[in-house]
Amino acid sequence: MQSNKFIKDLPVTGFANEGKSIAHAEGKVVFVKGAVPGDVVNVRVLRNKRDYIEAEVMEIVQPSKDRQQPFCPHFGPCGGCQWQHMKYTAQLAYKDSAASETLERLGKLSIKQKLPIVGSDQDRYYRNKLEFTFSHKEWLTPDEFRSNTSEVRSPALGYHLPGAFDRVFDVKTCYLQPHLSDRIRLAIKIFTLDHGYDYFDLRKQTGLLRNVIIRMTTTGEVMVVVIFTHNEDKKIRALLEFLRLEFPEITSLLYVLNSKKNDSIYDLEILNYFGRNVIRERIGNLDFNISAKSFFQTNTRQAEKLYDCIKQFAALKGNEIVYDLYTGTGSIALFLADSCKKVIGIEQLEQAIVDARINASLNSISNVAFYSSDISKILNSTFVKEHGTPEVVITDPPRAGMHKDVVGELLKMEPQKIVYVSCNVATQARDLHLLSEKYSVEKTRAFDLFPQTHHVENVAELLKSF
Structure with a gap:
């Protein structure tokens, strides 16, 4: 064949x-x-x-x-909502089954209690952050290409094709954010084309307009960040003033000058055109300042359900020392702080720790401490001696899972309980298999933070077995 x-x-x-x-x-x-x-x-x-x-x-x-009819006109070429041709109840069933089977098959684990998956109340319009790319030439589907008799390729403001840095398709509508996001993006495109702005050429690295980031909170605040390649002051201010007047919903209007060959803005200055430098989000009874560079769970309402589960699995009594590994901006640590003696958060990304400390101050939480370092290097007997042996450890590593030295250190320090939050059940299974030397898996629960995709989050409660 x-x-x-x-x-x-x-x-x-x-x-x-x-x-x-x-x-x-x-x-x-x-x-x-x-x-x-x-x-x-x-x-x-x-x-x-x-x-x-x-x-x-x-x-x-x-x-x-x-099977159901896909709701988005970009289904297929777009890598965003790959499962929208399947009913949401079926998506949840497959995710739940996959999480349990992966732990049992790869981790060779016995799970005492499997709690049902927690689905999202919103299976569309759930993301609080999207990033769009300007391209001087839109990518066309084969059918669009054949029907394009003029052979003229219009500029695009949209998403990259999966795995293709230089191919961007023009987004007409997106179901991941509320409709205001569509209105802002389409208005930017109309204004910039009408006024002769140059879109970015991803191969030649030329053109003024590069990216736009739209962030929204459940509290109703909106941040728009426009990324330009260089400073054309008159054109930059004209676009930003248009957005300020056209969209009074925008509470934070920022811009960035990025002449690098990559799209990352984390090492660049964020310039304020209008409003505050941050927008404010609320999870539970906590407020969080979100800057243009902040790392934050992209599905806010599901994040609160996830944090509630972590708190339930941790079952804190009020006198514990808790370590929060891979703490990010400290949202889990802050969520647990009112239920324990103190929380120690560790995260490699310095900007995330800056945000964590700001949010601790914003909420007047004093029993947390955050450290920026490579966890595999800082987590050792000296650190534990200085900060105290934890009764409970929360770990929420990236997709690669925990470093083997971190797993080894957990086995040495022997906390009574570990709550492992994972965005990649395969690496979670690997790590839990290593930890099974001293820990049993008491409970697991999957969470759907990304409806219409195959991605699933999984929470496991581990108890020291001897």
Whole structure:
């Protein structure tokens, strides 16, 4: 079976890791793009390897009971909401099952209690931050390209194609943020095209307009950050003044000059055109200042449910020392502070620790301390001796999971309880397997912070077993 060949009447049986649909043909696993378990499909073979086949759906012969019509016109090319062709109840079921199966299969773990997944009340319009890219030439789908008889490619303000730094498709509408985000983005595009602004050429690294970031809070505040490549004062001020007058909802209007070859703004100065430098978010009874550079959970309402679960699993009595590893901006540490003696937060990113300390002061919380350092280097017997042995450790590492030295140090310090929060259940399973030398998994609970995608967060409560 060669590439560009077809397989007909292929039953799709389930999902593999990373949200790929799976089927079987000629003794091989077939990874199918665009399918839903329960579909019967005709597919085109993209790659035929020795042990597996990669294919894409060409025709749905019989739709799954879990299939639905995608709601977004950009479904397919956009990498954002890959599961919107599947009913939300089915998404939750597959995520819940995947989290438990991954822990048991990869971690070889016995889980005493599996609590049901916590779905999102909003399966659209849930993100508090989006970033869009200006491009001097929009990417077109094959159908759009064939129908574009003028062969003129318009500028785009939208998202990168997955895995393609120099291809940007123009976003007409996006269901990830409230409608105000669409209005702001489309107004920026109309104004800048009408007034002759140059969009960024991602290969040549030329053009004035580079990116725009829109952040929104549940308290109703809005931040817009426009990133320019260089200082054309007249054009910059004209655009920003237009936004200030056109959108009174904007409470923080900022801009950045970025002449680098990458889009990161974390090492650049944030310039204020109008309003405050921050917007304010609220989780539980806590307020958080969010700056242009702040790291913050992108689904605020689900984050509060997640933090409630962490607090329940921690079961603090009021006299404990708690370590919060990979603390980020300290939101979990601050959420737990009223239930324990003190919290020690550790995070490698210095800007995040700056934000954590600001938010501790904002909420008049004095029993927290934050340290900026590589956790694998700072977490040792000297640090523990100085700050006290924790009864409870919260750990919320990045997708790569915990460094092996951090796992080793946890086994040495032997806290009574570990609450492990993960955005990658595979690396969580690896780490929990290592910790099973001294810990048992009491409870787990999955959370859907990213509806319409395969991503799932998972919380595990570990108790010292001897």
